[in-house]
Amino acid sequence: MLRALSPGLRRRTVVLAAAVLAGVLLIVVLATGWAGSGNDGVTTVDGNASAVVYAAGHRPLAPGFTATTLTGSKLSFSSYRGKVVVLNFWGSWCVPCREEASTLAAVAAKYRPPGVSFLGVDVRDTTASALAFTHSFHVTYPSVSDQSSAITLDFTAKVPIAGTPTTLVVDRTGHIAGAVFGTVTYPDLTAILAKVG
Amino acid sequence: MTDVRAPETDPFDPAAERDDQPRPGSSSPGGTFGLADWLKWAWRQLTSMRIALILLFLLALASVPGSMLPQQGSNPASVQQYYVSHPALAPWLDRLGLFNVFAAPWFAAIYLLLFASLVGCVVPRTFRLAGSARTLPPRAPRHLARLPRSAEYTIALPPGDAVEVAARVLSGRGFRLRRPDDADLAQDWVSAEKGYLREAGNLLFHLALLGVLVSVALGGLFGYKADRLLVQGQSFADTVSALDEFHPGRFVTAADLGPFTMTLNRFDASYISSGQQRGQPSAFDARVTYTEQPGGPARTFDLDVNRPLSVDGAKVYLIGHGYAPEFTVTDARGHVVYNQPTPFVAGTSGNFLSEGVVKVPDAQPEQLGFTGVFVPTAVNVGGTLESVFPAADNPVVSLIAYAGNLGMDSGAPQSVYQLDTSAMHRLTTSPQVLQRGQSLKLPGGRGTITFTGYVPWVSLAITHDPGQLPALICGIAALGGLLLSFMIRRRRVFVRARVGPSTGSQRVDTTVQVGGLARTDASGGFEAEFAELAAELRSAHEQAAQHRHEGE
Numbered sequence: 127m128l129r130a131l132s133p134g135l136r137r138r139t140v141v142l143a144a145a146v147l148a149g150v151l152l153i154v155v156l157a158t159g160w161a162g163s164g165n166d167g168v169t170t171v172d173g174n175a176s177a178v179v180y181a182a183g184h185r186p187l188a189p190g191f192t193a194t195t196l197t198g199s200k201l202s203f204s205s206y207r208g209k210v211v212v213l214n215f216w217g218s219w220c221v222p223c224r225e226e227a228s229t230l231a232a233v234a235a236k237y238r239p240p241g242v243s244f245l246g247v248d249v250r251d252t253t254a255s256a257l258a259f260t261h262s263f264h265v266t267y268p269s270v271s272d273q274s275s276a277i278t279l280d281f282t283a284k285v286p287i288a289g290t291p292t293t294l295v296v297d298r299t300g301h302i303a304g305a306v307f308g309t310v311t312y313p314d315l316t317a318i319l320a321k322v323g
Numbered sequence: 324m325t326d327v328r329a330p331e332t333d334p335f336d337p338a339a340e341r342d343d344q345p346r347p348g349s350s351s352p353g354g355t356f357g358l359a360d361w362l363k364w365a366w367r368q369l370t371s372m373r374i375a376l377i378l379l380f381l382l383a384l385a386s387v388p389g390s391m392l393p394q395q396g397s398n399p400a401s402v403q404q405y406y407v408s409h410p411a412l413a414p415w416l417d418r419l420g421l422f423n424v425f426a427a428p429w430f431a432a433i434y435l436l437l438f439a440s441l442v443g444c445v446v447p448r449t450f451r452l453a454g455s456a457r458t459l460p461p462r463a464p465r466h467l468a469r470l471p472r473s474a475e476y477t478i479a480l481p482p483g484d485a486v487e488v489a490a491r492v493l494s495g496r497g498f499r500l501r502r503p504d505d506a507d508l509a510q511d512w513v514s515a516e517k518g519y520l521r522e523a524g525n526l527l528f529h530l531a532l533l534g535v536l537v538s539v540a541l542g543g544l545f546g547y548k549a550d551r552l553l554v555q556g557q558s559f560a561d562t563v564s565a566l567d568e569f570h571p572g573r574f575v576t577a578a579d580l581g582p583f584t585m586t587l588n589r590f591d592a593s594y595i596s597s598g599q600q601r602g603q604p605s606a607f608d609a610r611v612t613y614t615e616q617p618g619g620p621a622r623t624f625d626l627d628v629n630r631p632l633s634v635d636g637a638k639v640y641l642i643g644h645g646y647a648p649e650f651t652v653t654d655a656r657g658h659v660v661y662n663q664p665t666p667f668v669a670g671t672s673g674n675f676l677s678e679g680v681v682k683v684p685d686a687q688p689e690q691l692g693f694t695g696v697f698v699p700t701a702v703n704v705g706g707t708l709e710s711v712f713p714a715a716d717n718p719v720v721s722l723i724a725y726a727g728n729l730g731m732d733s734g735a736p737q738s739v740y741q742l743d744t745s746a747m748h749r750l751t752t753s754p755q756v757l758q759r760g761q762s763l764k765l766p767g768g769r770g771t772i773t774f775t776g777y778v779p780w781v782s783l784a785i786t787h788d789p790g791q792l793p794a795l796i797c798g799i800a801a802l803g804g805l806l807l808s809f810m811i812r813r814r815r816v817f818v819r820a821r822v823g824p825s826t827g828s829q830r831v832d833t834t835v836q837v838g839g840l841a842r843t844d845a846s847g848g849f850e851a852e853f854a855e856l857a858a859e860l861r862s863a864h865e866q867a868a869q870h871r872h873e874g875e
Binding site: 252273280288290 | 557558559560561562563564565576577578580582584586617651654658659660661662663682683684685686687731732733734735736737739
């Protein structure tokens with residue numbers, strides 16, 4: 127039964143096995159390089175891959191939500207329709223959120239006159255800690271509580287939110303026009319706003 | 324890789340293959356061993372069974388530190404703990420990747436080499452087995468009496484007829500036949516072989532083995548593993564930012580997570596309260612409410628150890644639990660700056676004596692931090708608190724307060740179970756013990772901390788492995804193939820007929836020789852089968868001779 131194959135057939139099976147293996151390795155290599163590949167309609171800001179602008183026609187529609195603010199009032203996201211909104215996902219426990227807090231406050235103050243609204247989404251936090259945070263960093267714009275990450279989940283279906291902080295810029299028609307994944311910097315956020323506003 | 328057959332030599336197959344021997348013919352005529360020869364030699368070595376076994380053993384060995392040492396992926400808090408208790412050793416272990424064994428390059432190297440070895444071995448073998456399952460029996464050897472089993476008798480039939488009768492009998496018994504072809508001149512013989520299903524079983528085993536490999540790869544590329552600690556009364560959604568740990572496969576993105584949400588309504592742990600087993604858990608019950616899709620209907624489920632919840636293609640397992648004491652902290656201005664249950668983690672000392680930290684980064688004028696111990700059933704043993712029972716019958720906390728810079732306003736993300744006190748100063752000289760409802764006034768009018776109660780927490784493992792079902796099916800198929808190839812044996816029977824010896828009478832005398840051999844006759848039984856078959860052949864021949872005689 128261990129019938130010796132003809133040399134030709136033997137070589138063929140070795141070649142075939144090598145081809146299968148090469149295929150497996152190719153998949154592994156492709157998979158390793160996968161993370162860097164981009165989508166259509168996405169341009170980076172100043173070469174920073176974590177800050178992006180979505181071209182018109184490639185902007186996902188932001189999901190609607192109604193939630194309770196840290197001060198206890200109801201807030202509906204649809205009431206922002208017609209305005210550019212900067213939506214910041216944050217938590218008082220999150221170190222990079224604390225790092226970017228003063229930047230956000232400065233950009234919010236500068237862009238309030240042209241009519242840009244800021245809204246915080248406070249993720250996995252408690253009202254007491256979140257309010258203490260807004261006092262510490264003199265945050266003047268409202269935040270809604272997203273203790274269960276349900277709002278984050280809705281947005282993750284549209285843009286790949288991989289953690290906190292994430293900052294989204296929603297245009298006047300309610301579409302997500304830009305995003306900063308990770309800590310916001312002043313030049314990145316103002317560059318996105320300049321392209322969207 | 325594993326050949327389910329014992330090594331054997333085939334009297335009809337002198338060129339049995341030895342894959343792991345350098346072949347004299349493979350080097351170039353001049354005797355120099357070129358690069359191509361080295362590569363060929365290396366490939367043969369890699370795909371040999373010996374190397375595959377060594378790699379398999381190495382893989383098992385390499386997994387040992389993964390279970391002996393705390394792992395970054397599954398238990399980062401324990402890794403931190405290890406750093407504290409072994410400050411000199413820990414950095415070296417980290418450099419060797421021993422805190423993250425299954426992601427270490429050397430582990431991947433072993434795995435990939437093993438994968439290559441298996442694929443390189445199994446694929447050619449599959450072809451060989453497929454070929455072997457199609458082959459005809461060999462030609463009948465000349466001297467059948469030399470075979471392990473043989474019989475001989477004379478019969479009054481022409482040799483051609485005798486072989487014809489034998490062929491009919493053997494074919495009726497399900498043998499595959501081979502008759503002389505043109506090259507065999509005018510010989511009268513038939514070769515018969517049975518038990519090809521053995522090769523089919525062997526083939527199934529090897530193909531299923533490849534299937535298992537592919538399934539495992541599928542799970543690694545398209546599956547994910549995640550952890551989440553959930554305090555009673557809290558909810559979470561299955562999205563990356565709501566998970567404590569997330570280990571995606573290569574092709575998994577944040578958008579691939581099943582969009583379910585889950586709330587822990589209640590967690591109960593019962594413990595045996597008397598006897599030898601006192602303090603051992605007797606039952607767990609985690610009642611959760613979940614929705615599969617945002618806005619979908621809410622369902623309830625009772626999670627238990629080994630009773631996971633299947634939701635959205637993922638499985639949610641209950642893997643641990645603990646206590647989260649609730650604290651309220653007011654700062655110097657009298658503002659409530661912290662008010663929440665804080666998960667504490669049980670140490671090794673037993674009875675759920677748990678440790679944790681409270682960080683209050685927005686207290687004014689200075690940030691506050693506390694390291695604490697939660698004792699579910701506290702007794703004072705010579706000045707130190709000990710827990711004598713895992714249920715919270717007499718819960719107390721013991722706190723040390725710090726003020727200063729928590730290091731949370733810049734730099735690297737922190738563990739919620741570690742307090743970096745390098746830029747802080749101690750506010751209390753000794754640990755302060757609080758009963759439920761009691762407060763600790765911080766010196767210098769910095770505020771108060773109140774231990775208001777406690778709630779349980781559970782830790783959940785969320786896994787998605789698309790390779791699980793294919794791996795199971797392939798595993799069963801591999802077992803079936805293995806059984807088939809063990810239980811069925813290949814056996815060959817040859818029948819030769821030739822004229823003579825002459826008895827001087829008018830009758831035509833033919834000598835019929837029957838020979839048989841079984842390969843890998845581990846279970847025995849061929850002897851009886853052959854005897855039965857030889858008897859059947861003989862009686863069929865005698866019957867045919869009778870008919871012929873009557874016809875004349």
